[in-house]
Amino acid sequence: xxxxxxxxxxxxxxxxxxxxxxxxxxxxxxxxxxxxxxxxxxxxxxxxxxxxxxxxxxxxxxxxxxxxxxxxxxxxxxxxxxxxxxxxxxxxxxxxxxxxxxxxxxxxxxxxxxxxxxxxxxxxxxxxxxxxxxxxxxxxxxxxxxxxxxxxxxxxxxxxxxxxxxxxxxxxxxxxxxxxxxxxxxxxxxxxxxxxxxxxxxxxxxxxxxxxxxxxxxxxxxxxxxxxxxxxxxxxxxxxxxxxxxxxxxxxxxxxxxxxxxxxxxxxxxxxxxxxxxxxxxxxxxxxxxxxxxxxxxxxxxxxxxxxxxxxxxxxxxxxxxxxxxx
Numbered sequence: 001x002x003x004x005x006x007x008x009x010x011x012x013x014x015x016x017x018x019x020x021x022x023x024x025x026x027x028x029x030x031x032x033x034x035x036x037x038x039x040x041x042x043x044x045x046x047x048x049x050x051x052x053x054x055x056x057x058x059x060x061x062x063x064x065x066x067x068x069x070x071x072x073x074x075x076x077x078x079x080x081x082x083x084x085x086x087x088x089x090x091x092x093x094x095x096x097x098x099x100x101x102x103x104x105x106x107x108x109x110x111x112x113x114x115x116x117x118x119x120x121x122x123x124x125x126x127x128x129x130x131x132x133x134x135x136x137x138x139x140x141x142x143x144x145x146x147x148x149x150x151x152x153x154x155x156x157x158x159x160x161x162x163x164x165x166x167x168x169x170x171x172x173x174x175x176x177x178x179x180x181x182x183x184x185x186x187x188x189x190x191x192x193x194x195x196x197x198x199x200x201x202x203x204x205x206x207x208x209x210x211x212x213x214x215x216x217x218x219x220x221x222x223x224x225x226x227x228x229x230x231x232x233x234x235x236x237x238x239x240x241x242x243x244x245x246x247x248x249x250x251x252x253x254x255x256x257x258x259x260x261x262x263x264x265x266x267x268x269x270x271x272x273x274x275x276x277x278x279x280x281x282x283x284x285x286x287x288x289x290x291x292x293x294x295x296x297x298x299x300x301x302x303x304x305x306x307x308x309x310x311x312x313x314x315x316x317x318x319x320x321x322x323x324x325x326x327x
Contacts (some may be wrong), residue, residue: 001199002184008204011055017053018202024115025050027175051172053202056139057112059147061240066107067148074144075152075168082156089158091135091144096128104133111147114141139171147243154241213283214253214271222271223281224253230262232277237264246275 011020212224279293
């Protein structure tokens, strides 16, 4: 993977996780001189190697016969659980004991997906027993849906129902090597949640220290954020059945630019124009960071007030009043 030196990764250290810049990553290539144990006071190389959380596998785009078979089987005989905290978000496939059931089990096994099976026995001897396959692990639910894209089930899937991804300590992988490849052009990507997963790795798209701003007028500066001004779900669009956020274009931050100012061409002007439920982080000289939003409801206006200890609230404080997080 290619990343800038200040890009943040979710690194694992024992049972705790923390955000780490690329420049702070240690690879096995840096640890060779410590492997022999000749350096007094140093542990083996594996103890100083950075381990980065990789909660998801990288899956292929749908296209194989097996992908199509799984998608058709799930659309016809599958469902996504919507009730019960323990089962919410899991996939269930039901079928009697026949070649379709055997084929489905083989396709899932070949994909490397873990599933459980139970048999619902019928009291009436004229009816066949129903075999049910369950895909419950959250990363594998996303793997199956992302790779096979079942048309009927995709709109029913809400990633928010999956909750937190646990067990990332087990899926963290050590960095084998890191090298500088010279100055190159990279793309800055941002999400409204400030985090995202790329190539299976947990990444952060924004640093607490805003280092790129655009001047609005003599006293106000706007944070150079990609999605905040147009982050409403209603303004988004779909890629392969997955809803993604709209985003502003560089022209949004250019005064007197004729537009368009966002990808979906919904904005009527550049900054500080906002779409409904959008917002901007504004730095006011002599006051610090504040937020302006396009919220119209009392609920959204209350949501715009930063929580104590949040990044937006910390921005309003002098740096010497910041306290380090204990998590």
